[in-house]
Amino acid sequence: MNRFFGFLKKEFYHIFRDKRSMLILFGMPIVQIMLFGYVINTDLKDVKMAVLDHSKDEYTAEIINKITSSGYFQLTENLQHLDQADAVFRKGEVKLILVFEPDFGKNLIKNSNGNVQILTDASDPNTANLEVNYLQGILQNYNVEINEGRPVPSSVQVKSRMYFNSNLESVFMFIPGIMATILMLVSAMMTSISIAREKELGTMEILLVSPLNPLQIILGKVTPYLALSFINALVIIGMGYFVFGVPILGSFVLLMAESILFIFLALSIGIFISTVAKSQQVAMMLSMFVLMLPTIILSGFIFPIRNMPVPLQVISHIIPPKYFIIILKNIMLKGVGFEYVWKETLVLFGMTIGFIVLSLKKFKVRLQ
Amino acid sequence: MDAGIQIDNLSKSYDDVHALKNINLDIKAGELFGIIGPDGAGKTTLFRLLATLLLPDSGKLRLCETDVVDQYKVIRNLLGYMPGKFSLYQDLSVIENLEFFARVFNTRIADNMDMIHDIWVQIEPFKDRLAGKLSGGMKQKLALCCALIHQPKVLLLDEPTTGVDAVSRNEFWQMLKGLKSKGITIVVATPYMDEANMCERVALIQEGEILQVNSPAEIVDQFGKDLYAIKSDDNYQSLLDLREFDHTESVFLFGQSLHYTDVRNDFLIDEIEDYLKNKGRLQLEIEKIKPGIEDCFMALSVKSDQHE
CATH class of the missing domain: 3.40.50.300 (P-loop containing nucleotide triphosphate hydrolases)
Structure with missing residues (x-):
């Protein structure tokens, strides 16, 4: 035991004295959350729009008022003529133009049919689509409002409600993803690099010659990162909760227990990488390409798995973060208990055991 | 134990x-x-x-x-x-x-x-x-x-x-x-x-x-030959010339001088001096020295090469 604590102490010296490790450990999670939470945001907010109002009556004024007060759109320009549209889009500020037909109000009263046209800058097609949908939604609401109390010739009224994320906040989706990415990166990359460093600097030679056994060396390497990764998990969930308002509807204890399981898995992958990699650089490259990219792209973090081509869907089944993200979303957003995530938990558990066995087998008590 | x-x-x-x-x-x-x-x-x-x-x-x-x-x-x-x-x-x-x-x-x-x-x-x-x-x-x-x-x-x-x-x-x-x-x-x-x-x-x-495998002293004792240090104005040229010399057993460059052994057990230093002088070397200094471990090592490694 004394041996083990001596080893731990040394590992903590290594981590706390290396500015780069500290930066990756504690700087990266915060920066990533801020980036994903604020910058990469698919929600609409203050989209600059222009209005070309050929009618200028109380109805158009009311509609414009409704649109600008929604928070999604911001009126920046009033156009006089349709010819201006092209020039306005080219300037790039305005993304959307709403055109009211002449005598819009009159038509609406007399013929119960007023026409508007929506023009968008579709150089960014996804956003353009989103903007049109939002605007149509506002107009739809207005329709319902002015028809209140009046018999409407049979029509289907759609009322949708978004469960588990009623405002469709993208940060709800990102927090579990970031957590998986960071825990994977910190745990796997840092352990694999720290073991590879001992090999590269020749200190592994001395450790091997000492009476330390492989299990003691591996545990000594893993424990500090287990502790630090756990702190990271707390920081990420804390920031999600307090800064972005991501709820934790399920059991906090279960959430943390699942996180520890995932950290264990990531650590065992890290050890496995280090048994293959001879130098820090190789360890880093392996962690980056084998872990980072699949974690971000194939885990369902950003891109939905069901939209992927079949071969990639198959590959996604062996990507550990996929299961962790499912577990996190279930616990945090749906508030379900263990009975709904035990299958995913079992998969993670199995993978952990597998990697630990593989690493212990591959760990050499000699140099060759 | x-x-x-x-x-x-x-x-x-x-x-x-x-x-x-x-x-x-x-x-x-x-x-x-x-x-x-x-x-x-x-x-x-x-x-x-x-x-x-x-x-x-x-x-x-x-x-x-x-x-x-x-x-x-x-x-x-x-x-x-x-x-x-x-x-x-x-x-x-x-x-x-x-x-x-x-x-x-x-x-x-x-x-x-x-x-x-x-x-x-x-x-x-x-x-x-x-x-x-x-x-x-x-x-x-x-x-x-x-x-x-x-x-x-x-x-x-x-x-x-x-x-x-x-x-x-x-x-x-x-x-x-x-x-x-x-x-x-x-x-x-x-x-x-x-x-x-x-x-x-x-x-x-x-x-x-x-x-x-031996004690350093015995390794040196086993050298068995007289060893001479030869200095001149152009050590490298002397090395090449001595390699052509009929009686050379071994000659190596050792820092500032050449270490030389002769195949014969009995001979005059003047003979080597004359040979090198004829080749145009100046400032010749030849003296008998005690062999070091390195000389023994060289001699042994030459022997093992010939053996193969």
């Missing part, structure tokens, strides 16, 4: 390199033994085999009456090993390094102070300095302390003086002599022939084969 080392018919090859060929060696308990040979001779491979870090292809290795392959765990407690490359933690201070190794071997610095005291007093003033910021000589002293902290029976030092200045090298050897008096078997590898004289016995090794 007898802290000797027995090596029988030991062979080791890497993919296409035959690093050690049928080595036989018997190192006695408490001996200060030198393994001397140029880079690539197989010294490090031999040390790693002794340190249980490599497995031999064939042959037997016994250390302290214990088999190095089967009982490597036992051996690892008996062994102090200092690899060729500086292998301590550069981001840990001197005292932290020492404490770490003490704890790894389940012991304390205070309990082993008598063992390392003489060396420790020299690096103690720098005990809070990071190991990476020490000078080459200091690093080696620290590494030696760390290798000794668990009172090993056998100390393996792989090129401990490479890259260390002359004064520190000398100090280092004095320390080893001090350790020897405590009864530890010490095996040192070095590429420096002049360090052979510091050892009780040496093995000259080249291309994975042991040329000779």
Whole structure:
């Protein structure tokens, strides 16, 4: 035991004295959350729009008022003529133009049919689509409002409600993803690099010659990162909760227990990488390409798995973060208990055991 | 327990390199033994085999009456090993390094102070300095302390003086002599022939084969030929000319002079002088000298080449 604590102490010296490790450990999670939470945001907010109002009556004024007060759109320009549209889009500020037909109000009263046209800058097609949908939604609401109390010739009224994320906040989706990415990166990359460093600097030679056994060396390497990764998990969930308002509807204890399981898995992958990699650089490259990219792209973090081509869907089944993200979303957003995530938990558990066995087998008590 | 080392018919090859060929060696308990040979001779491979870090292809290795392959765990407690490359933690201070190794071997610095005291007093003033910021000589002293902290029976030092200045090298050897008096078997590898004289016995090794095992004095005695140092205005040209000379047995460039032996046992120095003068050499100085280990090494390695 004394041996083990001596080893731990040394590992903590290594981590706390290396500015780069500290930066990756504690700087990266915060920066990533801020980036994903604020910058990469698919929600609409203050989209600059222009209005070309050929009618200028109380109805158009009311509609414009409704649109600008929604928070999604911001009126920046009033156009006089349709010819201006092209020039306005080219300037790039305005993304959307709403055109009211002449005598819009009159038509609406007399013929119960007023026409508007929506023009968008579709150089960014996804956003353009989103903007049109939002605007149509506002107009739809207005329709319902002015028809209140009046018999409407049979029509289907759609009322949708978004469960588990009623405002469709993208940060709800990102927090579990970031957590998986960071825990994977910190745990796997840092352990694999720290073991590879001992090999590269020749200190592994001395450790091997000492009476330390492989299990003691591996545990000594893993424990500090287990502790630090756990702190990271707390920081990420804390920031999600307090800064972005991501709820934790399920059991906090279960959430943390699942996180520890995932950290264990990531650590065992890290050890496995280090048994293959001879130098820090190789360890880093392996962690980056084998872990980072699949974690971000194939885990369902950003891109939905069901939209992927079949071969990639198959590959996604062996990507550990996929299961962790499912577990996190279930616990945090749906508030379900263990009975709904035990299958995913079992998969993670199995993978952990597998990697630990593989690493212990591959760990050499000699140099060759 | 007898802290000797027995090596029988030991062979080791890497993919296409035959690093050690049928080595036989018997190192006695408490001996200060030198393994001397140029880079690539197989010294490090031999040390790693002794340190249980490599497995031999064939042959037997016994250390302290214990088999190095089967009982490597036992051996690892008996062994102090200092690899060729500086292998301590550069981001840990001197005292932290020492404490770490003490704890790894389940012991304390205070309990082993008598063992390392003489060396420790020299690096103690720098005990809070990071190991990476020490000078080459200091690093080696620290590494030696760390290798000794668990009172090993056998100390393996792989090129401990490479890259260390002359004064520190000398100090280092004095320390080893001090350790020897405590009864530890010490095996040192070095590429420096002049360090052979510091050892009780040496093995000259080249291309994975042991040329000779003997005390330095006896190796020199066995040289058996008269050796001459020849200086001139152009040593390189003399070397080429002497290679053409009918009576040359061997001629090598040694720093500022040539070392020459003749095939005949009885001859006049003037003969060589005249020969070189005729070739146009000036400022000729020829004198008989005592052979060193390096001369013996050269002679032996030539012999082994001819043998093949």
